[in-house]
Amino acid sequence: MNLDHLTAIDVHTHAEVSTKGSSSLPEDLHEASSGYFKVEGSRKPTLPELAAHYRERQMAAVVFTVDAEHATGAAPVPNEEVAEAAAANPDVLIPFASIDPFRGKAGIREARRLVEEYRVKGFKFHPSIQGFFPNDRMAYGLYEVIQETGTIALFHTGQTGIGAGVPGGGGIRLKYSNPLYVDDVAADFPHLKIILAHPSFPWQDEALAVATHKPGVHIDLSGWSPKYFPPQLIQYANTLLQDKVLFGSDYPVLSPDRWLADFEKLPIKDSVRPKILKDNAARLLGLLS
Template structure:
C-alpha cells in the first residue's frame, strides 16, 4: 500500500455479505437499518466490489464484519474471508476482525490466530448488538489482553445505532451498552491498548470527547453520520485538542465516502487539520507511516 498516493483512509466499512451470499444481518434488521440511513439501491457489495470501489477513489478502507452470534443467532461474514480479501487487495483493503466476546477461550484463541496467521490490524466490537458492557471483566478482558499484547486496535461502536431502529423494541438491542464511558474503564485498565470510539456518540458526545482527551490511546472516528450533522463541540475538538486523534470513517455501505466527503468539505476545519483527519492520523495509528508532523 502506497500511503503517500492515497487521498484518504476510511477506517470504518462493513463486510455485509460473504462470497456465498450469506448476509451478516437478519433481513428485518437489514431492512430497518437501510430505512434509517435512507440507503438507495443495493447495499450488499461483495469484498471484491468494495476493493474496486475504494481503488477507483484512490482510497484505502478498514473493513470488518460484526460477530454477534450469541445475541442474534446470525453467523457473521467469516473473519478469514475478510482477511483473505484484504490480502488479495493489499493496495486498498485493511483487515480488522470481529469476535463475539461470549465465545470465551475459543474467541481468545481465534483473536491471536487472526493476528498471527492473517495479519489483521484490529478488532471491531459492537456492544449494543453483541449485548455486553465493554468494561465487564468477565466477558471481553481476555480479548483485550491479546489485542494490547499484539499492538492491534480495538474499535468500539458508541452511541445510538441504526441497527434495530424502528423495529418493535429495537429488536431487543439496548443502547446503554454503547456509552463511551464504559470504554474509559477499558482504557484505564489497558493503558497501552489502542482504541477507536466509532461515530459521533449521540447522546454521549461530550463523554466521548472527555475520554479521548483524557486517555492517550483513545481516538474517535467520524463514521455513521453525515458531517453536516456533527455537533459543534465535536468540530471544535477536532480542530484543536483532538486534531491528531480524529479519523475519517464513512460506515460504508450505509453511508458512502462520496457523500461523507462532500459534506465534510463544507465544514470549518482548519487547512492543517483536514489532511490529518482524512489520512495522516489513521496511517500513523495503523502503523503505515512515521509519527505525525506538529
C-alpha cells in the same frame, strides 16, 4: 500500500455479505437499518466490489464484519474471508476482525490466530448488538491479546441504526454503547489502541472527555453526515483532538462520496484536514515507514 497515492483512509467500512451469499445481520435488522440511513439501491457489495469502490477513489478502507451470533442467531461474514480479501487487495483494504466476547476462551485463541496467521490489524466490537458492557471482565482476555499484539480495538458508541424502527428496537439496547464504559477499558489497558466509532449521540461530551483524557483513545467520524456533527465535536477535532480524529464513512450505509462532500463544507483548518482524512489513521495503523 502506497500512502502517497492515497487521498484518504476510511477506518470504518462493513463486510455485509459473504461469497456464499449469507448476510452478517438478520434480514429484518438489515432492512430496518437501510431505511434508517435512507440507503438507495443495494447495500450489499461483495468484498471485491468494496475494494474496487475504494480503488476508484484512490482511498484505502479498514473493513470488518460484526460477530454477534449468540444474540442475533446470524453467523457473521467469516473473519478469514475478510482477511483473505484484504490480502488479495493490499493496495486498498486493511483487515479488522470481530469476535463475540461471549465466545470466551475459544474467542481469545481465535483472536491470536487471526493476528498471527491472517495479519488482522484490529478488532471491531458492537456492544449494543453483542449485548455486553465494554468493561465486562468477560471481554478482558480479548483486550489482553489486542494490547499484546499492538492491534486496535474499535468500539461502536452511541445510538445505532441497527434495529431502529423495529418493535422494541429488535431487542438491541443502547445503554451498552456509552463511551464511558470504554474509559474503564482504557484505564485497565493503558497501552491498548482504541477507536470510539461515530459521533456518540447522546454521549458526545463523554466521548470527547475520554479521548482527551486517555492517550490511546481516538474517535472516528463514521455513520453521520458531517453536516450533522455537533459543534463541540468540530471544535475538538480542530484543536485538542486534531491528532486523534479519523475519517470513517460506515460504507455501505453511508458512502465516502457523500461524507467527503459534506466534510468539505465544515470549518476545519487546512492544517487539520489531511490529519483527519489520512495522516492520523496511517500513524495509528502503523502504515508509516
